[in-house]
Amino acid sequence: MLIITCPWCGARPEVEFRYGGEAHIARPADPSALTDQEWADFLYNRTNPKGLHAERWRHIHGCGRYFNALRDTVSDFFVTTYKAGEPRPDIDASSGGNP
Amino acid sequence: MVESPSMTLPLAPARPLTALAAASRDVAAARLVALGDAARLVFRGREAAIGPAGEAFGVALPRESCRFNAAGGRFAFWLGPDEWLLLAPGAEAAPIFAAIEAATSGLPHSLVDVSARSVGIEIAGERAAFVLNQGNPLDLSLDAFPVGMCTRTVFHKAEIVLVRHAPDVFHIDVWRSFAPYVWELLEDARRELA
């Protein structure tokens, strides 16, 4: 059970959260303008990196907020968490596991 | 507890924990009490509405995460950055609802009466935290979960709102259909206590 630092509630156990998949995949403003391939990229294609992953979590059994996290998918350690709408922090995995 | 507003109606209210509470064993180290009816409102809103809503309710809405304010027997629990649970034990929801709506008219917000959605349970005694920790993974030491803290969290497979009123006094607010499940598991956790 991971410890996840909710930007509002602080460090809380994983069972209070719901994973939300890869972050920073904004819904296109005008989906009808997209080709099928572009739409499929949005719907289905994922980076799925081995290493640092920007991902969404929701503190569903807490404050209810969606937020984003940078997590190393090899160690499962979080590098940082940040509020939805904020840009991905410019750090890499080697900066260590200190949120 | 407090007199129920139901007494003014011709119909009898029914609550999910009545039978379980009646059959419950008294354990001094972790007493269990089914709390009485209360007005419960969920307030959500943009910044401008927050102050007036608290004023109308009579309790300022706390801005600090996971904390509650109390005044005049009423409570405002922070549940999220734009979400508060307003609790007025023994009160009717309708006049409170009207008062807050009047105070926040024209300001973007949402107010919903959820008085019947959940029920309250008090668990009190020196082993209360031990009993809660059998189904709840939070650190319930006073450093990590001080008096005055409240939060949504889990108890086994149910969602609850957990509140600490005193070092040995916790309240749980739980949706009514989950209440027997939570109660029975609290009872199970108390079995080893004298």
Added chain:
Amino acid sequence: MTNRFRTASGGRIDRAAPLSFRFDGQTYSGFAGDTLASALIANGVHLIGRSFKYHRPRGFLSAGSDEPNALVNVARDAARAAPNLRATQVELHEGLKAQSQNRWPSLSFDAGAVNDLASPFLPSGFYYKTFMWPAGAWKRFYEPKIRAMAGLGVAPELPDPDRYTQNHAHCDVLVVGAGPAGLAAALAAAESGAKVILCDEQAELGGSLLSEISATIEGQKATDWLAATLANLAGRDNVTLLPRTTAFGYFPHNLIALAERVTDHLATPGTALPRERLWQVRAREVVIAAGALERPLVFPDNDRPGVLLADSARTYANRYGAKVGERAVIFTACDAGYRAALDLKAAGVTISAIADLRAEVSGELPARALAAGIDVRPSTVLVGAKGRLRVSSAQLAKVKNGAVGPTETIACDSVLMSGGFTPSVHLFSQSRGKLVWDGAAGAYLPGTSVERERSAGACRGVHGLQRVLEDGYAQGEAAAKASRDHASPARGATPAPATPSRAFAANAEDLGSAGFIGATPHGRNPALAKAFVDWQNDVTSKDILLATREGMRSIEHVKRYTTTGMATDQGKTSNMNTLGIVSEALDTPVPKIGLTTFRPPFTPTTFGIFAGAARGDVFDPLRKTAIHDWAAEHGAAFEDVGNWKRAHYFPRAGEGGRMEDMHAAVARECKAVRASVGMFDASTLGKIEIVGPDAAEFMNRMYTNAWAKLEPGRLRYGVMLREDGFVMDDGVVGRMAADRFHVTTTTGGAPRVLAHMEDYLQTEWPDLDVWLTSTTEQWSVIAVQGPKAREVIAPLIEGIDLSKEAFPHMCVREGTILGVPTRLFSVSFTGELGFEINVPSTYGRAVWEAVYAAGERFGITPYGTETMHVLRAEKGYIIVGQETDGTATPDDANLGWAVGKAKKDFVGKRSLARDAMSAPDRRQLVGLKTTDPKVVLEEGAQIVADPSAPVPVPMLGFVTSSYHSAVLGRSIALAMVKGGRARIGQKLMVPMPTHAIEVEVVEPVFYDPKGERLNG
């Protein structure tokens, strides 16, 4: 019986508290403080089990949790039988009953031992090479034989009546292991004010100190220091001591799982306490002080009962006052053999000889052995041992330049061996720390930490009591400091301290790090000698050599091919020797071979503690509506729908007092609704209150329908799609005010829909001024349906004009019912005039009863979900999840009308534009009528054009819902059929295993197709 092999005095057993116990039906006696193993040894019993494959007689190998042989079944009663318990860990209590395993008919005469004779033909992996002919014989013949042979104990056959609980705990410093290092660590952390948990798998805290008779610490006897230290720790509020508690798993972010055995050691445990407790400890810092495990030596016949680890024999003597025999031969590669020899000699055991693998024997312990007159033989190996059920002699031989000389046989009743000590790095490895090979220590040691953890003492290669204590203290102090510096355990580790912070005066023998890894030379015909590496799984050094010969070069391949290290001790005694043998065979240094992964649990862990209290009615939340109890009191049968129990139907006593079956009850209920009026508890429907100035805009984006023009006071049926264009949920939505919607969802879909909405609102459209609040449990929903519905409720309602004109179909009004505030919907899922009365749940039952009373004069009939399903199917109303299956578009489900074509966008719209979504052969919702009206199709049955077509038979679709309609007097069905709407009027077939049923494709509305009854 007498304890013939008890020492005269000493040990930590309570000689004033004799206990009686049974093993394999025979009664023995022991003392409080004994384990089953020590008590049996005191009674001279060494034959304790049979091995897995060859059924060889086996005795005790160790005195701890690494024991591979001494597995027994312990049963308080028939329902409380636990197989495979280690006798070395089973605490004796009065009346304990234990049985040996894996033998028939008896432990001393076991028919399965024929395998031992056949062992030349059963090398590792033999089963991969044979049993292949004839094809099919594996399943019918060979596998059942092998399965019957395999397995050790017998699984319990009755449900376990005992309770298991779970506890979440937090601390600053968790110390795993209460030997000298762990005690010192706990002491240091506790003294600095940290909140400490100290756990140890044994019944008593103290670890190796419990076996000390001569060591001193701070001028006291080690055991006295132990008692004082434990008293010190126990007296502190900030310390929790957990004996009988195994740290079995290290999970991410410093979550350590502990298994506490609460009652197994009690003669009469009572019912208040759980049998075992799972502790999930979130520690800011962890100190692993797990000690080291003694390694066996791999020599021929090393599995005879009576051959055991030297330090374990010392523990039996010193701690339990039990002598492993009268005459012992010792085979050692380190000083542990000498220490054991001296202590056993002091206990009255004759030490016939010490064979030392090393050529150079020097140091204090060997010197004391020589001084004590013990026959010490350097450069000597054991090349065999005799004695089938108990060792009777050992064969010794000199080794010179690798050559084994002539053998000498020495009579004995026990052989003690020591290959040195392997640091117990299991938990460190589980924490994902990298192990580093230390050539000097001849061991893998903890390298860089990943978690906030540090090792202390023997488990990181520190030896010598004084250094171990000092290391433990330093690590404990550093852990406490680190726990103050960092708030969250979800971060990486800080380095271990280099220098001790406190000096301990301790006097004890230092065994150093000497030892041997691999198989010792024996010079015998390798085909005939069996030198065991993994006792329980019967893996010999030959098997490992065979694996390497067959190309298994990775240690994982060797392990899996031979099964070495895969027994219930998970390689605690075998892993290092396997590595040594592979290293030699491949002529590759040990660190190049690699290491198998250490996986949780450290020792086998009871399923019950993982399940905890989750069983029966509290396995999952059992949700009941406010009206549930009324339904139960009125005889309802219930069905599970998600977490909810819903009234399925209400059987009544029919003629002759017989209860109706479901079909009779449902037929009656359906007719009542169509003819007069029925009532239904719809409270489980999900409800969401959507409030805010942008509520309508949000609805527009989330649902396929258009909402802007829906007037307050009106209802609309809404359809929600996933972004991939498939139907996700549906429900009736009421507009309560310009900025307030009362949304309903399916019963099972409620949490999913709310989460889906929150996702879009929070992450895609945070600018919208709208908020979502679940009101599922706020409202009880009482559906009153049927031509008399209005007449039933009219007398109860105040503040709402119920006239047809003022309150037509699909409207919502607020008023009161018997004084209770209500949101009254004019809505129908039956096709009849209908209302849904929403009242606060607290009054759900009272209002239900009032409506029931008011409806009595119309014969109002409560009905359940089955009748609801029939009635809606007669009208062709779909149920999401039954007609749709996650692959249906709105058009597939005849809901094209609900899609706002003019809307520029809504969730799922773009996906509907893909080719596949408008393919001509998509399955579409249709009705089916069987040619024979009495035949009710099976739900899930497939639909074909030609049932006699060869396999694979082309399928056109399937039956989604099928019922007998009492009102129509015939069967009806809904189905999804390829190009279904164009097939209306066609005859198709529904093939069953024995016959095919002819059906006609029809419009999916069977009753009142014009909808005239909706308005009453």
Added chain:
Amino acid sequence: MQKFSGFELFRRALGGHKSWQPQWRNPEPKAEYDVIIVGAGGHGLAAAYYLAKEHGITNVAVIERGWLGGGNTGRNTTIVRSNYLFDESAALYEHAVKLWEGLSQDINYNVMYSARGVLMLAHNHHDEISFKRHVHANRLNGVDNEWLTAEQVKEFCPPLNITSMRYPIIGGALQRRGGTARHDAVAWGFARAADSRGVDIIQNCEVTGIRRNASGAVEGVETSRGFIRAKKVGVSAAGHTSVVMAMAGLRMPLESYPLQALVSEPVKPAFPTVVMSNTIHAYISQSDKGEMVIGAGTDAYTSYSQRGALHITAHTLDAICELVPQFRRLRMLRNWGGIVDVTPDRSPIIAKTPVPGLYVNCGWGTGGFKATPGSGHVFAHTIARDAPHAINAPFTLERFRDGFLIDEAAAAAVAH
């Protein structure tokens, strides 16, 4: 290849088993191969075997980062069945089951295919309709599967608790030809059989890049042991597929999740079949060694850590103890995790890719073991002919663009 048989075993026993040769070689990589398979799991080794056997392509290397069979092949719970709903899936998995049935003899390695039955439990009406839909569709597709009443479930698997539980069992779907196989033997057997036909299995060799020529076609792979040339590269890398495909510049419709499994201590035969419950999320069978082999769904978040959370294991075991309450006193012996690559529709991708010469076999999610021989067989066909076999033709990458999904999960798992 030395023949494996009871006679050979007997004969060589007389020589102390000294004359057994390595089951596969440990070759140095050649400079060039006709085909390189990335990943020496069951699927990759099977593809290499069938390339050699069925298509005569023997200049093949299987390149493996670690040791062969060390990924999901050696970590799964070994369930084999083919009672899938959709025609496309049924054809694919049934193809595999037919190969399983003769596999030991075909590759001369006892893979212990044990058709002891796979029983899927229904706990509610929704399960019942769903399973019956499967049963009917399977029958018409020539796949065995039958509906059992609750009483028949109990009769077929007596240890099961069917009544005194939170979600009583109301019936089940049984595929009698389903069962289990010995996972390591599958990897080793295919490795040995492929090796004997000339395939080089190169272990401890990590692919670090995919080299493409000016026109974009594959030229070979960069590895930790140097560049290896090949005009055709088949990626069969399971949880690491996204990582390998990214080397060719492709973003995949995949996410990699931890999947946990566990075994109990071995006990005498006490559980006769394979039982799965999707409703309470657990499955269980007993290995030939006597261990109860238990698994459940994936953990919640993507990860390459090869381990999962304690609470997931706890929920798996609370479900098992609910189904078989007498097993509460059994003990967990070993708990481990794998990395499973999951597609949006929970069906695999076995296909050509937009990169000429690059082929991919992935997305098996939690159920790839059962398909091992069939998957390898059609993947070999796809590589050899540069065109899919009829059986894997629907399992393209393009289906996600065009919407022709094969959504087994949606069809089975939507509750109402």
